[in-house]
Amino acid sequence: MFSKKKRLKLMSLIITGSLLSGIYTTVSCQSALADTGNTSAQTQVVKQDYQKDIPALKDVFKDYFPVGTELNPSMMDSSDPHSGFIKYQYNALVPGNFMKPDAMQPTEGNFHWDDADKYVKFGEENNMILRGHTLVWHSQIPDWFFQDPTDKAKPATREQLRSRMEKHIKTVVGRYKGKIKYWDVVNEVISDKSGLRGDDEKSKWKSIIGDIDGDGYDDDYIELAFKYAHEADPDATLIINDYGTEGSTRKRDDLYNLIERMLKKGIPVGGVGLQSHISMYSPSAGQIKDGIEKFASLKKYDPKFTVQVTELDMTIYSGNNEGTKIVTDDILAQEASQYKAIFDVYKEEAKKGNLGLVMFWGGSDDDTWLDNFPVKNRPDAPLLFDRSLHAKAAYWALVDPSKVNVFKQKTSASNGTPVIGNALDSKWMMVKPFEVNSYIKGIDGATAKVKTMWDLKNIYVFADVNDATISNNDGVDIFIDDGTGKYVKYSVKRNTDTDIVKVISTSKGYQIQAKLPLGTIQAKVGTELKFDMKVNDYDNYGILNSSVVWNDYASGGTMKPENGGALVCNPESKSVEAKRGTPVIDGNIDDIWSTANVISTDISLQGTNAAKAKVRTLWDKDYIYVLYEVTDSELDKSSKNAYEQDSVEAFIDENNAKTSAYDNDDAQYRVNYDNEQSGGGSRITDKFKSATKVTDNGYIVEMAIPLHNEAVANQIIGFDAQVNDADGGVRNGVNIWSDSTGQTWSTMSNVGNLKLVD
Ligand SMILES: [Ca+2]
Ligand SMILES: [Ca+2]
Ligand SMILES: [Ca+2]
Ligand SMILES: [Ca+2]
Structure with a gap:
């Protein structure tokens, strides 16, 4: 069909930000590589014999949603073990490559139907729900679409491209009218920067039409695509499909706004497809829930509007710079925990009518594009079944958690002694939260966001519990190491009120502050304590509705210490006070800067004796101001990659939620010594200001970073400052103020805190 080389070329990376890896791995699903004959070390042929004595996913989730998979044509042949496997486990299908534009109409007017016909026949014979993927895309589409038919050097006219799009959509959709239930009408139309994808991101659709x-x-090309598809099959549900839109990202908001505008205009958009190429590190289940609920709110325009997970897979890698991992039991257990938490969200949202379908991009680990994306020949293990079609821990976590060896999560407690009282101690504002949301009973009850702190003799727990039904039995059980490997259990009820436990009612539930004595243990930096939590939600009649746990989802609520996670005692998180003040951004150090506190990028992430900066901050209601005085003996911006030039970066987490993946208020701003700007996340590029000046021993950068919401005194904003040191076209050094993990390009979890003071 296509050469492997061509497909790899099509898998363009989305590069936004960088730290050590230099590449932000928002993945775009552009190619399923299962049929390319890949033969790297971990992908050698294994005997494939699927299990016929385990529950089928389609049955396990039958009360919630159909469960489907991507496939390629050979998998439908009865001689291929995938054929029986797919029929056994799944009840929905989506084509990998064989219905993309270059497969359906490689030259103008010359449609190829064999594989698509085979697919529809296979689906009908086996009573499966069929998706069509995809009609309009910027990738895997032949060049002729966009060329003048008489002179290929010239672009097609608006009318030529519009008419070709209409013919393609109507011919393909029309042929399968009444047979393909869901169509990805347009795919990946949202920019990775802002708004709609355009020429600079390899899509000619917008600029020509x-x-x-x-x-x-x-x-308009999107609106017309939906109209044409609707005309060809008025009963099909028409989907707009994209990646990076699960969670609470800027891209999610752009897609939401586009759909809302189209629905208001009467365009027949039937639903949104969240591709969901995620990792086992992020986004969190809570972020995914937030994303689904945001899109489900579009039902106010059309009660039938549907949300689908269309291309789910979960890479075991955190970024491009990670080398090949051996797939250990520990990795499989971690993946299982994350799948469990996310499927709990899917089930809850399905029960609420907010999610209609869950599709995997590949039925088993031998069929994953991630073996070659974003890094070539780096085997991955992102699905529920292994390369021999056998169930992994992730499958059992969803089907029967008692069969799983539970992954031991770690969460960090910050050093500090918060006051337990009727008002919440501001120290809590600087602590990263974690989610307690893995169900062991029920599926739609209370969950919690939790923060922990420690001092020599105590653990402090803050839990923000979402519990809409009020019962005196509602409460949180906290399990902490007693020093011998057993648990001490503390039970806090919704109405508890003592010197060491306060409970405050909120609009959504209640908040707990608890001081828990450590007994004989004396905590210090690095101490690890067995730890777990359980949140019990009783209904208004006092009947237990649901329980969620942090770690041990496998023991049915008995909370075994051997299945617990760990609380790690960390130093106090970094913080600095920023004074109110408005400098002129001109590269000169105004007098007002002399009042500002000075911090330094003292944590080395790469290189020795690399460029460092003294950093000062100020604020007013509209901006955070940052001044960097960089010491760097050789200035270099010859690399084509902005992050590999002599430059400084600021990371801003406006609501200081310290989320595992960037939220829609999180941004990275980079400025090189020559005042060239770049960055990632939710930058407000039109209001961002910067100025630079080269000095005797380096350079100065001044930034004015615009805020999404007006700042107020005593607010705490997540913040980090970084210096990239380049010499001779390569980056040789990185120094930063707070995040010693080197992950600021993808997460705000470890940035420091900027306290805004008068
Ligand atoms: Ca228009
Ligand atoms: Ca309750
Ligand atoms: Ca944030
Ligand atoms: Ca340099």
């Missing part, structure tokens, strides 16, 4: 109806928005 433009704003035909003159309403000021140039998304």
Whole structure:
């Protein structure tokens, strides 16, 4: 069909930000590589014989949603073990590559139907729900679409491209009218930077078709695509599909706004597809829930509007710079924990009517594009079944958790002694939360966001519990190491009120502050304590509705210490006070800077004796101001990668939620010594200001970082400052103020804290 080389070329990386790896691995699902004959070390042929004596996913989730998989044509042949396996486990299908535009119409007017016909026949014979993927895309589409038919050097006209799109959509959708239930009408139309994808991100659709109806928005090609598909099959549900939109990202908001505008205009958008190429590190289940609920709110425009998970896989890697991992039991257990927490969210949202379908991008680990993306020949293990089609821990975590060896999560407690009282101690504002949301009973009850602190003799727990039903039995059980490997259990009820436990009612539930004595243990930095939590939600009649745990989802609520996680005693998180003040951004150090506190990028992430900066901060209601005085003996910006040039970076987490993946208020701003700007996340590029000046021993950068919401005194904002040191076209050094893990390019979890004071 296609050469492997061509497919790899199509898998362009989305590069936004960087730290050590230099590449932000928001993955875009552009190619399933299962049929390319990959033969890297961990992908050698193994005997594939699927298990016929285990529950089928389609049955396990039958009360919630259909469960489907991507497949390629050979997997439908009865001689291929995948054929029986897929029929046994799944009840929905989506084609990998064989219905993309370059497969369906490689040259103009010349449609290839064999594989698609085979697919539809296979689906019908086996009573499976069929998705069509995909009609309009910027990738895996032949060049002729965008060329003048008489002179290939010239672009097609608006009318030529529009008419070709109409013919392609109507021909393909029309042929399978009444047979393919869901169509990905457009795929990946949202930019990785802002707004709609355009020429700079390899999509010619927007610039050629433009704003035909003159309403000021140039998304007309998308609107027309939906109209044409609807005309071809009015009963099909028409989906807009994209990646990086699960969670609470800026891209999620851009997609939401586009769909909302189209629904208000009467465009027949039937639902959204969240591709869900995620990792076992992020986003969190709570972020995914937030994303699904945001899109489900579009039902206010059309009660039938549906949300689908369309291309789920979960890489075991955290970024591009990680080398090949051996897939250990520990990795499989961690993946299982994350799948469990996320499927709990899917089930809850399905029960609420907010999620209609869950599709995996590959039925088993031998069929994953992630073996070659974003790093070539780096085997991955992102699915529920292994390369021999056997169930992994992740499968059992969803089907029968008692069969799983539970992964031992670690959570960090910050050093500090918060006051337990009627008002919440501001120290809590600087601590990273974790989620307690893995169900052991029920599926739609109370969950909690929890923070922990420690001092010599105590552990402090803050739990923000979402519990809409009020019962005196509602409460939180906290399990802490007694020093001998057993647990001490503390039970805090919704109405508890003592010197060491306060409970405050909130609009969504209640908040607990608890001081828990450690007994004979004396904590110090590095101490690890066995730890777990359980949140019990009783209904208004006092009947237990649900229980969620932090770690031990396998013991049915008995909370075994051997299945517990660990609380790690960390130093106090970094913080500095920023004074109110408005400097002029001109590269000169105004007098007002002399009042500002000075911090330094003292943590080395790469290199020795690399460039460092003295950093000062100020704020007013609209901006955070940052001044860097960088010492760097050789200035270099010859690399084509902005992060590999002599430059400084600021990381801003406006609501200081310290989430595992960037939220829509999180941004990275980078400025090189020549005042060239770049960055990632939710930057407000039109209001960002910077100035630079080269000095005798380095350079100065001044930044004015615009805020999404007005700042107020005593607010605490997540913040970090970094210096990249380049020499001779490569980056040789990175120094930073707070995050010693080197992960700021993808998470705000470990940034420091900026306290805004008068
Ligand atoms: Ca328009
Ligand atoms: Ca309750
Ligand atoms: Ca944030
Ligand atoms: Ca340098």
